[in-house]
Amino acid sequence: MDLDTIHLNFNPYSLIALNVVLAFIMFGVALDLKLKDFYSVWKQPKAPIIGVIAQFILLPFSTWILVQIIQPAPSIALGMILVAACPGGNISNFITHLSKGNTALSVSMTGISTALATVMTPLNIAFWGSLTPGTDKILKEIQLDTFSMVITVFLILGVPLALGLFFSHKLPQLTQKIKKSFKYASIIFFIVFIGLALTANFENFRKYIHLVFFAVFVQNSVAFAVGYFSSKIFRLTEYDSRAVAIEVGIQNSGLGLTLIFDFFGGLGGMALVAAWWGVWHIISGLTLAKFFNKRPIE
Secondary structure (H helix, E strand, O other), X not given: OHHHOOEOOOOHHHHHHHHHHHHHHHHHHHOOOOHXXXXXXXXXXXXXXXXXXXXXXXXXXXHHHHHHHHOOOHHHHHHHHHHHHOXXXXXXHHHHHHOOOOHHHHXXXXXXXXXXXXXXXXXXXXXXXXXXXXXXXXXXXXXXXXXXXXXXXXXHHHHHHHHHHHHXXXXXXXXXXXXXXXXXXXXXXXHHHHHHHHHHOHHHHHHHHHHXXXXXXXXXXXXXHHHHHHHXXXXXXXXXXXXXXXXXXXXXXXXXXXXXXXXOOOEHHHHHHHHHHHHHHHHHHHXXXXXXXXXXXO
16 A cells, blocks of 8 residues: 555654654643652552553553454554554643543653653554564564664653653742643644644645544544543542543654654654544543533542
8 A cells, every 4th residue: 555655754853853842742741740649659559550551551452453453554553553552642631630530640640651651662562563464564674673762762751751850849939830831832832843744744644544534533442441441340430530541542642753753754654643643632532521521420
């Protein structure tokens, strides 16, 4: 299929800009975190552990099963696997709040999953991608360097996370002054950046978006279901289950795009999946929040 051979247009300076913007977004997210968030997880670890298992084990596994069922083009399949390997997205805390879920748990899970993603994201991409002939062929053709990906994810996620925690712990007054404007500004920059990228590749998006629409819709629905029902199976409260469901269903597609352009040359199917996921999970997340709002928490 053509989609497995086309590459979206991104020049080296744009890639550097994307990495910087994403790092700033993660710094803005980290400003909302405090060391006590991690301490509270240590004291009551059940819900975060279930969330992490759903995020980094159950979702990639479910995505691999889904790929076997719908048999998309290899580049789309690998894009789905890559998105499933990413940590929770930066709007998950906001969506959880709208859903009347446990926002404190959501914030804690965002921090934990972001920290774990420095290792788990590259490993999940390499492992699950190697289990299907089409996706394994792509990995071998590009000679994916898992260690280099670990370093990249660490620089984009780990360093901003550490800096954000340092600011919130050591400079609380400054953090309170800058965190809201910093977070909103970084997200606006990211949206503008992605908008420009879509404009530069509009013809490819117009031609191929129908091929990824269904795959992203089904995968995102599966992600929410995995988070919610795995929580229910292990007897979490409705309050906590909503937070876990949204944290698993809202993925950091910005990180996905960065990895796709840094390591896969902007491979068409992968980039379309990550880009459309970034749009769709906002729509689906707000829709789910509206649904949850109509249901009382028992």
